[in-house]
Amino acid sequence: MIKNIRECIIVLIFILLLPILVPFSLLKNQLEKRKRGQLASRFVCLECGNMIGVEAIRLADERWSEIVKIIMSKSDPGIRLRLVRTVDAICPHCCCQYRFRETEQTFVVREVSPEWERLEPKQDSE
Numbered sequence: 720m721i722k723n724i725r726e727c728i729i730v731l732i733f734i735l736l737l738p739i740l741v742p743f744s745l746l747k748n749q750l751e752k753r754k755r756g757q758l759a760s761r762f763v764c765l766e767c768g769n770m771i772g773v774e775a776i777r778l779a780d781e782r783w784s785e786i787v788k789i790i791m792s793k794s795d796p797g798i799r800l801r802l803v804r805t806v807d808a809i810c811p812h813c814c815c816q817y818r819f820r821e822t823e824q825t826f827v828v829r830e831v832s833p834e835w836e837r838l839e840p841k842q843d844s845e
């Protein structure tokens with residue numbers, strides 16, 4: 720009985736904190752996005768030597784949306800998928816793809832495993 724009351728109190732506290740937690744996480748997400756954009760505007764592409772800029776973030780967002788759409792259309796509707804984003808920036812000059820390393824606050828060239836290469840739809844097949 721005491722355990723149930725304790726669980727109820729924890730759930731109640733969580734529900735009461737939701738109006739604080741949701742805006743906080745949205746704001747945090749927005750700030751991280753802005754910071755990533757600022758880093759991209761100063762980041763020099765390791766392949767072609769040009770600045771990748773905020774355009775690289777937008778290209779990666781579009782590319783990731785396409786990838787998710789294609790994966791969702793090919794999977795069974797009843798299956799829950801857990802997708803891990805694999806591209807955070809694409810150089811608008813040479814199409815070099817980058818992942819963002821949160822801990823180091825920088826972009827690194829995306830390494831593609833042969834298995835993922837098989838799963839990910841090709842850009843030129845669209």
Ligand SMILES: [Zn+2]
Pocket residue numbers: 764765766767768769810811812813814815
């Ligand atoms: Zn480049």
